[in-house]
Amino acid sequence: MAKSDEKRTLNKGPWSPEEDRKLIAYITRYGIWNWSQMAKPAGLQRSGKSCRLRWVNYLRPGLKHGNFTREEVETILDLHQKLGNRWSVIASRLPGRTDNEIKNYWNTHLSRRLKHNLMPKSQSFQTSIVETEPKSSSEIVLPPANAPEASFAETSGAIQLPLPSSNLAGEIDQSQTFEELQSILEQSFTAQGSYNAENSEAINAELEFL
DNA sequence: AAGTCATACAACCGCCGGAAT
């Protein structure tokens, strides 16, 4: 098929649970070797970029989703003040969070607040943070100080998953349930010595919605 | 209840830098 035809037939938009499952299964079995070439053998009509984005931002084990903790928000504010829009650098300081997630959080929650507070950046954030119920959705609300702390387990970057030679390699097929995939992912992390309870929670969270 | 507006966030696009050839 010509490249232009391939481009035309590529899926766009939201990922389906089935596509997620295929990507997880493929990466669990073969690891990450070349995004642009992985999609086809994985059975996905997606661009390599799309696959990479989906994995990095949502499927990768160890990711946290949901509300940012007070510590995380403070870290974002602090680092953004120092670094500007260097989201990937900021994300590297917030294990389990992605640059895209932080960027979205900034754009929807924090930047508007900055705009409304026509004060020097360094002061505006400190004084605009509220710790009670928000008066409007645009107001920054920090979690209580006793909220669970952010995990600092290292989770960023590509992971090394077992290759086909491992015992896990032959265990995945198209009819695999997510419970089974979850188990295999956990085994993958155990095998590489990076599995822990936080990974477990993250894997659960990732697979739950599927 | 229906229509409109605002918000949140998943995903895409274009660009850039580094590695490979």
Next chain:
DNA sequence: TATTCCGGCGGTTGTATGACT
């Protein structure tokens, strides 16, 4: 050295959902 390819980054858009009138 020049070219090509790939991965990564930041900006932006599209859409689903909730709030409001």
